[in-house]
Amino acid sequence: MDSESTVTTCYRHPKVECHVRCTRCERYICPDCMREAAVGHQCPECVKEGARSMRQARTLVGGRVSAVPVVTYVLIAVNLLAYLAEVLRPEVVDRFAMVGAGLLGPDGEHYLWMDPHPAGFTPEGVAAGEWYRLLTGAFLHLPPTGGTFGILHIVMNMVALWNLGRLVEPMLGRVHYLALYLLSALGGSVLVLLLAPGDAVVGASGAVFGVGAAYYVMARRVGADMGPVNRFLAGLLVWLVISAVFTSWEGHLGGLLAGGAVALVFAHVPRGRHRVLVQAAACAALLVLLAVLALAKAAALGSGTF
CATH class of the missing domain: 1.20.1540.10 (Rhomboid-like)
Incomplete structure (x- = not known):
């Protein structure tokens, strides 16, 4: 009975049992939702949020860096x-x-x-x-x-x-x-x-x-x-x-x-x-x-x- 109460599931896939938390929001994520991070794993939403908040690299004149011309x-x-x-x-x-x-x-x-x-x-x-x-x-x-x-x-x-x-x-x-x-x-x-x-x-x-x-x-x-x-x-x-x-x-x-x-x-x-x-x-x-x-x-x- 106690073991059933401690079962955790992915917040995006409620039917999938998992035991790993997102290191940023601490929600449980399954292997399909895990994204490699500097430390541990993050969920897809936190990865997107991090990309938005990350400062964009700029060229010497202030333009956005583009590797492909x-x-x-x-x-x-x-x-x-x-x-x-x-x-x-x-x-x-x-x-x-x-x-x-x-x-x-x-x-x-x-x-x-x-x-x-x-x-x-x-x-x-x-x-x-x-x-x-x-x-x-x-x-x-x-x-x-x-x-x-x-x-x-x-x-x-x-x-x-x-x-x-x-x-x-x-x-x-x-x-x-x-x-x-x-x-x-x-x-x-x-x-x-x-x-x-x-x-x-x-x-x-x-x-x-x-x-x-x-x-x-x-x-x-x-x-x-x-x-x-x-x-x-x-x-x-x-x-x-x-x-x-x-x-x-x-x-x-x-x-x-x-x-x-x-x-x-x-x-x-x-x-x-x-x-x-x-x-x-x-x-x-x-x-x-x-x-x-x-x-x-x-x-x-x-x-x-x-």
């Missing part, structure tokens, strides 16, 4: 899918390339900007209100039939992004890294709009240059041996300068400047409760600056007068 892989996949769309539908390039100001002629050909434009010509580009081109152009590349460079354009950019992204993304964290990449791409497009609005520009090189600038800034911030870093970046620079001959040095420079500025803020804002807010405010300020510059240039080109 998921954002880099996704960005490469998006670029490859966009390239496949170009191959299947060549008009995708004309529709989404970074063009500051151009004209579509009655014959379907693309012409340089003229204001006022001749009769029968349709304005196109950012100055015609196609603001999406500031970002979409950074996910397109020269088609396979794009002259001597052709398919090498996307190959070179994706190889560079693969090598750099796997280094920089773990340093920054996924959110910080994505923000830097997109702002670098936008910075490159805005400089194209300012300096060469009549050019049709495609390529991820501006964004990749921004990631390269971030790698340099972060390496210096952590006190890394700059010899290998400089050699790596020198090779990358040669690699990307070749593509600049066939695409746009303005986009490369704009991406480099934007990415470097963002990385400097990320790396040198002091730790504290408001670090993430300061970083976000700096990114927002850069975004506003780029938007103002783009709006001013579009207005100067005659936006709204068509």
Whole structure:
């Protein structure tokens, strides 16, 4: 009779007899519910609660640590899918390339900007209100039939992004890294709009240059041996300068400047409760600056007068 009264069962499985208590809540748990702990075993609920209360590891800039560079892989996949769309539908390039100001002629050909434009010509580009081109152009590349460079354009950019992204993304964290990449791409497009609005520009090189600038800034911030870093970046620079001959040095420079500025803020804002807010405010300020510059240039080109 006494032995029956002392029988204990698992709190999650009342029909299972057990004699082990959770070291945290002291409830009885069966072998199926036991979770290894530093001392003894814990129940599933206590393990989940401990995981929630455990302080998340952070990168040097305050982002969440991610061992797998998921954002880099996704960005490469998006670029490859966009390239496949170009191959299947060549008009995708004309529709989404970074063009500051151009004209579509009655014959379907693309012409340089003229204001006022001749009769029968349709304005196109950012100055015609196609603001999406500031970002979409950074996910397109020269088609396979794009002259001597052709398919090498996307190959070179994706190889560079693969090598750099796997280094920089773990340093920054996924959110910080994505923000830097997109702002670098936008910075490159805005400089194209300012300096060469009549050019049709495609390529991820501006964004990749921004990631390269971030790698340099972060390496210096952590006190890394700059010899290998400089050699790596020198090779990358040669690699990307070749593509600049066939695409746009303005986009490369704009991406480099934007990415470097963002990385400097990320790396040198002091730790504290408001670090993430300061970083976000700096990114927002850069975004506003780029938007103002783009709006001013579009207005100067005659936006709204068509």
